[in-house]
Amino acid sequence: MSSILLILFSAIFFSGIILRTKSITSGRKGPGVLQPIKDVIRLFKKGAIYSETTSIVFRIAPVIYFSTVLMACLVIPFGSYKGIVSFDGDFIFFAYILALGKFFSIISAMDTGSSFEGMGASREALYSMFAEPAFFILIGSFALLTGHTSFYNIFSTLHLGSSITYTLGGLAAFVLLMITMVENSRLPVDDPKTHLELTMIHEVMILDNSGFDLGLILTAGYLKFAMFGAIIADFFIGGLTLVPAAALFILIQILFATVIGMIESFMARFRMSHNPQFILALSSVSFLIFLGVLLVLEKFV
Amino acid sequence: MINVLIVILLFAIITVLLVNTKAKGIITVLTVFVIAFMSSYVSIRVLLGENYEVLLSGTITFGKVPIIIDSLSAWFILTINFTLVTGAIYGFNYMKKYREKKNEITLHCIAFLLIHFALLGISSVQNGFIFLLLWELTALSAFTLVIFEHEKPETISAGINYLIQSHISIVFIMLGFIYVAFKTGNYGFDAIIDFSNHQSTLAGTVLFLFFFTGFAIKSGFVPFHTWLPYAHPAAPSHVSGIMSGVLIKIGIYGILRMLLLIKIDYTTAGYIILFMSLFTGVYGVMLATVQHNLKKLLAYHSVENIGIIGIGIGIGCIGLGEANRWMAILGFSGALLHTLNHSLFKSLLFYAAGNVLQAAHTVNIERLGGIIKKMPQTAILFLIAALAICGLPPLNGFISEFLIFGGLYNWLYSANLVSLIAISFTIGGFVLIGGLAILCFTKAFSIVFLGNERDITSVKIHETGAWQLFPMYMVVTLMVLIGLFPSFFISALQKPVKLFTNNIAFNSNIAQVRIVDSLQNINWLFFGLILIVLVILGLRKYFSRKKLIESGPTWGCGYSTPGSKQQYTASSYVRSYSKIAKPLLDIEKREVEIMKVFPSKKHYETDPYDKIERFFIDKPLTLINKITNMFVFLQNGQLQRYILYGIIFIIAVISLPLIFDKFIMVIHFFNNL
Structure with missing residues (x-):
């Protein structure tokens, strides 16, 4: 229970911290950290406009997208505390339920009949497809290292002991950070602040969403950030008791948000044609982690 | 019982010859019902724990004919019956448009009855000679079913292609049976057991691989898949559904049966099956993604799903070889459940494609669009099947893929260095298959059903009649049931899986991935998902009750009159993918560029072809042609x-x-x- 509350709590300020970091590094004061949430609440209260081309798919997709992200949060543990549910193979469920949301967000973009949204949908489908193997091999490596196949058991038995395991932890954090960026369509894969539809990915897919639906999609984005932040935090929390663990959790979330803000301030977006190579390279890093685990377990004899 | 069945069948065939066209259809559907009911009744009792064995006297040439329905046969018989029943009802309505082709209908009905009988026979008969006869009967009747529209040259050529390749399959299986019969003097399946018990494991493995090749042609494993993408689009849609749903699965049945009969080196055979299947899966979905013809796209997806079933079988075999109990159980359960699942969603997809074909007179994806507004039921049914085939929760495809994943991760507990590398490749490939399937089905669904109509404005499109939709709802109901109540179906699977794991001394020290407990949790999560969706829908309704809900044109970046031709097309949707996969694909491009100041008509056309077919089938064929041309x-x-x-x-x-x-x-x- 504590994990979902913490995720929801950090989702409230996560996006605000990214914005604030970006503002400060570019020499502006910037809005308060709660501004994104205020925006969403304002959206929830608004009416909506639907395109004449769209069908029922377009209306139901944002709801399903949001629900899948919420469901995915349920299996994330918090240190030595289980998530709402925990079972063997829950990370498979995690990845597939996110894929369900992605499926609906793609077909909802295609439902508008706009060529811009089609372009964004095509890119999103391709990139998230390439990001999947990295995630599965990463979790598979830790399943091998700990002998368990659920998020909770993996994290609660994971002890970063020797220098090589620290390296593995660092690499894993890097891979997860990059998967987060791909999943949330942020730099260096996609730039949420771009003003030209041709260069957008995620933003262009939701061009026609408005009102409550847009609010749902944005909230789902914040939740996704906090969710991946929670996974990264779990790598380092280990067996701490509730209060210090919660403090560390929040600290890591803030740090994670700041890092994302810094990346977005100092990096440029890749050329579209370089993105697949970059994302495929993530799988190789995952494979490196896998080999590292083999080294730790002394499977190379 | 068998005699009654045969009498009913013969009686039905004779009546079909005599009555008028409408009655032919009704008699066929009724007979399929009766045969399906009788055989399902027996099968369900077998799954509940009874035995069913009949020994027919046979003749002096091929000896006695034992008809044994064990739990494996029962599982396949039930799968076959369900798809054949829905196929018969769907086909009866689908064929209403062709009533004037009287002779063709007669042949079609007879072939339909025969293929049902032959498929049931193959899954229960335990005599090699009769097995081959029935195998030939399926090939011939499937050929007759495929060439219903024989006046089209491509249909005939697809049919002949199928006929030739299925006979190559028969040659392999026949040589296997004849070799054993030559050594033991007996065509019965128990002779195979005897024979392989007296041989080394190596000889057994070679014999198994021989059978495997034959069955692999029937199932469409790469590189033996080349007949599928021609036969499925050429056949009437219910026949495509049946071929893809159960006919290719009979090859899977053959592989599983031979695994039970022949004593082999499980680890070696498992690795061979696993890697061939992995290749099949990835290659199938890679080609599916670039197809323009909806039915051809679905045909390549059958190749992919055979790959997934094969991955399950491979994992199961390696589990037997490494004495890893849960790996074996999960692998085989996943494979068997996916066999049923694929027969459901693939037949549903083909039926939906048939509805589209009859309404819009084309299955070229690039010309379709916006059909969801005209045919909402067909569209939603297609969407559900597409979600299921991508393995997305909360539908049945997820359950079987989850089981296979469970077996795969259970492999970690008994792995050495070599198998660990194999595991990482398998995980990577399996996940890639899933991702590409999503790319492919988002494309298929959204280009066909969403957006605006592209090139079909001249046709008036209506929703299909209720009776033609009825069998589709039957399929969807079963799919949702498997998705939401998987424990029931998995407990039904326990007996067939036990056949494989019974005689193995498992290592009890290997840990297990507790998948069955997980399914309980997943069950709750599925209901939770549905609940959350409903709650949020309610919230949206509540929040926007007094708000202004408008409708307007799609945002075109300031351009106010976008036409339907400016929509994203299927080719452009997968363009970034096909650019990356270019070295592995074989796409012919014909293009007329705009060159002058006053542009002439621009033209752009792509034609995906199969690289393996070019090297494996076409090249040797040209060579043979060259040699024969000398004479x-x-x-x-x-x-x-x-x-x-x-x-x-x-x-x-x-x-x-x-x-x-x-x-x-x-x-x-x-x-x-």
């Missing part, structure tokens, strides 16, 4: 010459042995010198 002078149309050839042949047949004897004599003579 074309022999065929000159003069009757006298042909008679001369005949005489030369007869003389050669008579004299060759004599000359051979003389030759031996001469050699002896020299030896004596």
Whole structure:
């Protein structure tokens, strides 16, 4: 229970911290950290406009997208505390339920009949497809290292002991950070602040969403950030008791948000044609982690 | 029971010959019902724990014919029956448009009855000779079903392609059976058990691989898949559904049956099956993604799903070899459940494609669009099936893929260095299959059903009739049931899986991935998902009750009159993918660029082809053609010459042995010198 509350709590300020970091590094004061949430609440209260081309798919997709992200949060543990549910193979469920949301967000973009949204949908489908193997091999490596196949058991038995395991932890954090960026369509894969539809990915897919639906999609984005932040935090929390663990959790979330803000301030977006190579390279890093685990377990004899 | 069945079948075939077109259909559907009911009844009792064995007397040539329905047969019989029943109802309505083709309908009905009978027979008969006869019967009746629209040249060529390849499959299986019968003098399946018990494991494995090749052609494993993408689009849609749903699965049945009969080196065979399946899966979905023809796209997806089933079988086999109990159980359960699942969603997809074909008169994806507004039920049914085939929760595809994943991760507990590398490759490939399937089905669904109409504005599109939709709802109901209540179906699977795991001494020290407990949790999560969706829908309704809900044109970045031709097309949707996969694909591009100041008409056309087909089928064929062309002078149309050839042949047949004897004599003579 504590994990979902913490995720929801950090989702409230996560996006605000990214914005604030970006503002400060570019020499502006910037809005308060709660501004994104205020925006969403304002959206929830608004009416909506639907395109004449769209069908029922377009209306139901944002709801399903949001629900899948919420469901995915349920299996994330918090240190030595289980998530709402925990079972063997829950990370498979995690990845597939996110894929369900992605499926609906793609077909909802295609439902508008706009060529811009089609372009964004095509890119999103391709990139998230390439990001999947990295995630599965990463979790598979830790399943091998700990002998368990659920998020909770993996994290609660994971002890970063020797220098090589620290390296593995660092690499894993890097891979997860990059998967987060791909999943949330942020730099260096996609730039949420771009003003030209041709260069957008995620933003262009939701061009026609408005009102409550847009609010749902944005909230789902914040939740996704906090969710991946929670996974990264779990790598380092280990067996701490509730209060210090919660403090560390929040600290890591803030740090994670700041890092994302810094990346977005100092990096440029890749050329579209370089993105697949970059994302495929993530799988190789995952494979490196896998080999590292083999080294730790002394499977190379 | 068997006799009653055969009498009913013969009676139905004779009546079909006599009555009018409408009655032919009704009789076929009723007979399929009766046969399905009788065989399902027996099968369900077998799954509940009874035995069913009949020994037919047979003849002196092939010995006694045991009909044994064990739990494996029962599982396949139930799968076959369900798809055949829905296929019959769907087909009856689908064929209403072709009532004037009286003779074709007669043949079609008879072939339909025969293929049902033959498929049931294959899954229960335990005599190699009869097995081959029935195997031939399925090939011939499937051929007859495929070439219903025989006036189209591509249909005939697809049918003949299928006929040839399925006979190559028969050759492999026949040689396997004949070899065993030659060694033991008996065609019964127990002879195979005897035979392999007296041989080394290596010999058993080779024999198994021989059978495997034959069955792999029938199932469409790469590189034996090339008949599928032609036969499925050419056939009427219910036939495509049945072929893809159950006909190719009979090959899977053959592989599983041989695993039970032949004593083999499980680890080696498992690795071979696993990697062949992995390749099949990835290659199938890679090609599916670039297809423009909806039915061809679905056909390549059958190749992919056969790959997934094969991955399950491979994992199961390796589990047996490494004495890893749960790996074996999960692998085989996943494979068997996916066999059922695929028969459901693939037949549903083909039925939906059939509805689209009849309404819009084309299955070229690039010309369709916006059909969801005209045919909402077909569209939603297609969407559900598409979600299921991508393995997305909360539908049945997820359950079987989850089981296979469970087996895969259970492999970690008994792995050495080699198998660990294999695991990482398998995980990567399996996940890639899933991702590409999502890319492919988002494309298929959204280009066909969403957006605006592209090139079908001249046709008036209506929703299909209720009776044609009814079998589709039957399929969807079962799919949702498997998705939401998987424990029931998995407990039904326990008996067939036990057949494989019974005689193995498992290592009890290997840990297990507790998948069955997980399914309980996943069950709750599925209901939770549905609940959350409903709650949020309610919230949205509540929040926007007094708000202004408008409708307007799609945002075109300031451009206010976008036409339907400016929509994203299927080719553009997968363009970034096909650019990356270019070295592995074979896409022919025909393009007329805009060159001058006053542009002429621009033209752009792509035509995906199968690289493996080019190297594996076309190249050898051209070579054979070249060689045979050297002898074309022999065929000159003069009757006298042909008679001369005949005489030369007869003389050669008579004299060759004599000359051979003389030759031996001469050699002896020299030896004596």
